[in-house]
Amino acid sequence: AQKVTQAQTEISVVEKEDVTLDCVYETRDTTYYLFWYKQPPSGELVFLIRRNSFDEQNEISGRYSWNFQKSTSSFNFTITASQVVDSAVYFCALSEDNQGGKLIFGQGTELSVKP
Amino acid sequence: EAQVTQNPRYLITVTGKKLTVTCSQNMNHEYMSWYRQDPGLGLRQIYYSMNVEVTDKGDVPEGYKVSRKEKRNFPLILESPSPNQTSLYFCASCIGRGGPYEQYFGPGTRLTVT
Numbered sequence: 001a002q003k004v005t006q007a008q009t010e011i012s013v014v015e016k017e018d019v020t021l022d023c024v025y026e027t028r029d030t031t032y033y034l035f036w037y038k039q040p041p042s043g044e045l046v047f048l049i050r051r052n053s054f055d056e057q058n059e060i061s062g063r064y065s066w067n068f069q070k071s072t073s074s075f076n077f078t079i080t081a082s083q084v085v086d087s088a089v090y091f092c093a094l095s096e097d098n099q100g101g102k103l104i105f106g107q108g109t110e111l112s113v114k115p
Numbered sequence: 116e117a118q119v120t121q122n123p124r125y126l127i128t129v130t131g132k133k134l135t136v137t138c139s140q141n142m143n144h145e146y147m148s149w150y151r152q153d154p155g156l157g158l159r160q161i162y163y164s165m166n167v168e169v170t171d172k173g174d175v176p177e178g179y180k181v182s183r184k185e186k187r188n189f190p191l192i193l194e195s196p197s198p199n200q201t202s203l204y205f206c207a208s209c210i211g212r213g214g215p216y217e218q219y220f221g222p223g224t225r226l227t228v229t
Contacts, residue, residue: 004157006157009155033215037220043203043222043223043225044220044222044223045205045220045223047217047218047219047220050215050217052215091157091158093158101146101148101163101209101211101216101218102148102160102163102173102174103150103158103160103207103218105150105157105158105159106157107155107156107157108157
Protein backbone atom coordinates (compact mmCIF):
# COMPACT_ATOMS: atom_id res chain seq x y z
CA ALA A 1 0.00 0.00 0.00
CA GLN A 2 1.12 3.53 -0.62
CA LYS A 3 2.31 5.55 2.32
CA VAL A 4 4.41 8.59 3.13
CA THR A 5 6.15 8.95 6.47
CA GLN A 6 7.62 12.12 7.88
CA ALA A 7 9.00 10.94 11.19
CA GLN A 8 9.99 14.40 12.40
CA THR A 9 6.90 16.05 13.83
CA GLU A 10 8.63 19.25 14.89
CA ILE A 11 12.08 20.69 14.32
CA SER A 12 13.47 23.83 15.87
CA VAL A 13 16.65 25.51 14.64
CA VAL A 14 18.37 28.82 14.99
CA GLU A 15 18.62 31.09 11.99
CA LYS A 16 21.47 30.27 9.58
CA GLU A 17 21.57 26.62 10.61
CA ASP A 18 21.09 23.99 7.92
CA VAL A 19 18.14 21.65 8.41
CA THR A 20 17.04 18.45 6.68
CA LEU A 21 13.46 17.27 6.61
CA ASP A 22 13.09 13.55 6.09
CA CYS A 23 10.54 11.81 3.90
CA VAL A 24 10.21 8.08 3.38
CA TYR A 25 7.64 6.63 1.01
CA GLU A 26 6.16 3.26 0.14
CA THR A 27 4.74 2.31 -3.22
CA ARG A 28 4.49 -0.72 -5.45
CA ASP A 29 4.29 1.32 -8.63
CA THR A 30 7.30 1.80 -10.81
CA THR A 31 5.99 5.14 -12.02
CA TYR A 32 5.26 7.66 -9.31
CA TYR A 33 5.82 11.28 -8.41
CA LEU A 34 7.05 12.91 -5.25
CA PHE A 35 6.24 16.40 -4.07
CA TRP A 36 7.08 18.83 -1.33
CA TYR A 37 4.65 21.52 -0.20
CA LYS A 38 5.14 24.35 2.27
CA GLN A 39 2.31 25.56 4.52
CA PRO A 40 3.22 28.89 6.14
CA PRO A 41 1.31 30.16 9.19
CA SER A 42 -1.18 31.84 6.84
CA GLY A 43 -2.39 28.34 5.93
CA GLU A 44 -2.12 28.07 2.16
CA LEU A 45 -0.23 25.26 0.48
CA VAL A 46 2.74 26.32 -1.59
CA PHE A 47 4.14 23.90 -4.18
CA LEU A 48 7.93 23.53 -3.91
CA ILE A 49 9.00 20.65 -6.13
CA ARG A 50 7.85 17.61 -8.11
CA ARG A 51 10.13 14.71 -8.95
CA ASN A 52 9.26 11.62 -11.00
CA SER A 53 10.48 8.14 -10.20
CA PHE A 54 12.77 7.97 -13.20
CA ASP A 55 14.74 11.03 -12.32
CA GLU A 56 17.04 10.56 -9.34
CA GLN A 57 19.05 13.66 -9.95
CA ASN A 58 19.27 15.87 -6.93
CA GLU A 59 17.84 19.32 -7.32
CA ILE A 60 18.94 22.66 -5.93
CA SER A 61 16.92 25.84 -5.94
CA GLY A 62 18.58 28.65 -4.06
CA ARG A 63 18.83 27.61 -0.41
CA TYR A 64 16.62 24.56 -1.02
CA SER A 65 17.86 21.18 -2.14
CA TRP A 66 16.28 17.78 -2.51
CA ASN A 67 17.87 14.36 -2.32
CA PHE A 68 15.91 11.56 -4.00
CA GLN A 69 17.18 8.03 -3.34
CA LYS A 70 15.12 5.16 -4.70
CA SER A 71 17.34 2.62 -2.93
CA THR A 72 16.13 3.88 0.44
CA SER A 73 12.72 5.18 -0.77
CA SER A 74 13.55 8.61 0.54
CA PHE A 75 13.05 12.14 -0.74
CA ASN A 76 14.68 14.44 1.78
CA PHE A 77 14.57 18.20 1.76
CA THR A 78 17.41 20.40 3.01
CA ILE A 79 17.25 24.10 3.73
CA THR A 80 20.67 25.73 3.87
CA ALA A 81 21.24 28.78 6.04
CA SER A 82 17.67 28.76 7.33
CA GLN A 83 15.75 31.98 7.80
CA VAL A 84 12.82 32.93 10.00
CA VAL A 85 10.61 33.05 6.89
CA ASP A 86 11.23 29.33 6.43
CA SER A 87 9.13 28.64 9.52
CA ALA A 88 6.22 26.55 8.28
CA VAL A 89 4.79 23.08 8.10
CA TYR A 90 6.31 21.08 5.28
CA PHE A 91 4.52 18.20 3.63
CA CYS A 92 5.96 15.46 1.50
CA ALA A 93 3.50 13.76 -0.88
CA LEU A 94 3.34 10.84 -3.29
CA SER A 95 1.24 10.39 -6.40
CA GLU A 96 1.08 7.08 -8.23
CA ASP A 97 0.49 6.96 -11.94
CA ASN A 98 -2.54 4.71 -11.66
CA GLN A 99 -4.27 6.59 -8.84
CA GLY A 100 -5.92 9.31 -10.88
CA GLY A 101 -4.02 12.21 -9.44
CA LYS A 102 -4.54 11.56 -5.74
CA LEU A 103 -1.82 12.94 -3.53
CA ILE A 104 -0.87 10.87 -0.50
CA PHE A 105 0.54 13.18 2.11
CA GLY A 106 2.85 12.59 5.00
CA GLN A 107 1.94 13.86 8.43
CA GLY A 108 3.95 17.03 7.97
CA THR A 109 6.98 18.46 9.76
CA GLU A 110 6.63 21.74 11.58
CA LEU A 111 9.82 23.75 11.22
CA SER A 112 10.48 26.64 13.57
CA VAL A 113 13.41 28.89 12.78
CA LYS A 114 14.31 31.18 15.64
CA PRO A 115 16.23 34.44 15.18
CA GLU B 116 -4.58 35.26 -12.47
CA ALA B 117 -4.80 31.46 -12.37
CA GLN B 118 -6.35 30.44 -9.10
CA VAL B 119 -8.58 28.18 -7.09
CA THR B 120 -11.03 29.98 -4.85
CA GLN B 121 -12.97 28.63 -1.90
CA ASN B 122 -15.81 30.11 0.11
CA PRO B 123 -16.27 30.61 2.92
CA ARG B 124 -12.75 30.77 4.34
CA TYR B 125 -13.99 30.31 7.89
CA LEU B 126 -17.21 28.74 9.11
CA ILE B 127 -18.56 27.85 12.51
CA THR B 128 -21.75 25.84 12.47
CA VAL B 129 -23.80 23.48 14.60
CA THR B 130 -24.30 19.76 14.33
CA GLY B 131 -26.81 18.77 11.70
CA LYS B 132 -27.09 22.06 9.84
CA LYS B 133 -26.43 21.44 6.15
CA LEU B 134 -23.66 23.46 4.60
CA THR B 135 -21.86 23.84 1.29
CA VAL B 136 -18.28 24.91 0.70
CA THR B 137 -17.79 26.21 -2.81
CA CYS B 138 -14.74 25.71 -4.96
CA SER B 139 -14.06 27.32 -8.31
CA GLN B 140 -11.06 27.29 -10.65
CA ASN B 141 -10.38 29.49 -13.67
CA MET B 142 -7.78 27.31 -15.40
CA ASN B 143 -10.12 25.02 -17.34
CA HIS B 144 -8.77 22.07 -15.37
CA GLU B 145 -10.44 18.70 -15.77
CA TYR B 146 -9.41 17.19 -12.45
CA MET B 147 -10.63 18.58 -9.13
CA SER B 148 -10.54 17.17 -5.64
CA TRP B 149 -11.19 17.89 -1.98
CA TYR B 150 -8.85 17.19 0.91
CA ARG B 151 -9.17 17.57 4.62
CA GLN B 152 -6.22 18.36 6.87
CA ASP B 153 -6.08 17.14 10.45
CA PRO B 154 -3.21 17.39 12.96
CA GLY B 155 -0.88 14.42 12.77
CA LEU B 156 -2.64 13.00 9.72
CA GLY B 157 -1.56 15.33 6.95
CA LEU B 158 -4.07 15.81 4.15
CA ARG B 159 -6.44 13.10 3.04
CA GLN B 160 -8.52 13.04 -0.11
CA ILE B 161 -12.30 13.15 0.35
CA TYR B 162 -13.65 13.10 -3.21
CA TYR B 163 -12.35 13.77 -6.66
CA SER B 164 -13.74 14.46 -10.11
CA MET B 165 -12.17 13.58 -13.44
CA ASN B 166 -14.55 15.81 -15.41
CA VAL B 167 -18.09 17.15 -15.52
CA GLU B 168 -20.57 14.67 -14.03
CA VAL B 169 -17.76 12.26 -13.13
CA THR B 170 -17.00 12.01 -9.41
CA ASP B 171 -15.57 9.31 -7.17
CA LYS B 172 -14.71 8.65 -3.55
CA GLY B 173 -11.32 9.34 -2.11
CA ASP B 174 -10.00 7.92 1.14
CA VAL B 175 -12.39 9.58 3.61
CA PRO B 176 -15.73 10.20 1.83
CA GLU B 177 -18.14 9.40 4.70
CA GLY B 178 -20.40 12.31 5.56
CA TYR B 179 -19.64 14.29 2.41
CA LYS B 180 -21.19 14.78 -1.01
CA VAL B 181 -19.93 16.52 -4.11
CA SER B 182 -21.22 17.49 -7.50
CA ARG B 183 -19.60 18.55 -10.77
CA LYS B 184 -22.21 20.20 -12.95
CA GLU B 185 -19.78 22.66 -14.50
CA LYS B 186 -16.12 22.23 -15.22
CA ARG B 187 -15.04 25.16 -13.07
CA ASN B 188 -17.04 24.38 -9.91
CA PHE B 189 -16.76 21.52 -7.44
CA PRO B 190 -18.76 22.19 -4.26
CA LEU B 191 -18.38 20.10 -1.12
CA ILE B 192 -21.64 19.39 0.70
CA LEU B 193 -22.04 18.33 4.30
CA GLU B 194 -25.66 17.23 4.64
CA SER B 195 -25.53 16.75 8.41
CA PRO B 196 -22.23 17.99 9.80
CA SER B 197 -20.83 16.42 12.94
CA PRO B 198 -18.02 17.57 15.26
CA ASN B 199 -15.60 15.04 13.75
CA GLN B 200 -15.81 17.00 10.50
CA THR B 201 -14.15 19.96 12.16
CA SER B 202 -11.11 20.37 9.97
CA LEU B 203 -9.24 22.47 7.44
CA TYR B 204 -10.50 21.77 3.94
CA PHE B 205 -8.65 22.30 0.69
CA CYS B 206 -9.92 22.17 -2.86
CA ALA B 207 -7.40 21.38 -5.59
CA SER B 208 -7.40 21.25 -9.36
CA CYS B 209 -5.03 20.09 -12.05
CA ILE B 210 -5.04 19.89 -15.81
CA GLY B 211 -5.57 16.12 -15.98
CA ARG B 212 -5.40 12.90 -14.08
CA GLY B 213 -2.14 11.35 -13.18
CA GLY B 214 0.83 12.26 -11.10
CA PRO B 215 2.92 14.45 -13.38
CA TYR B 216 0.56 17.38 -13.23
CA GLU B 217 0.94 20.02 -10.57
CA GLN B 218 -2.09 20.41 -8.36
CA TYR B 219 -3.22 23.92 -7.55
CA PHE B 220 -4.70 24.34 -4.10
CA GLY B 221 -7.27 26.80 -2.89
CA PRO B 222 -6.62 28.90 0.22
CA GLY B 223 -8.44 26.52 2.55
CA THR B 224 -11.68 26.61 4.54
CA ARG B 225 -11.50 26.23 8.28
CA LEU B 226 -14.68 24.54 9.47
CA THR B 227 -15.74 24.16 13.09
CA VAL B 228 -18.78 22.05 13.95
CA THR B 229 -20.07 22.43 17.50
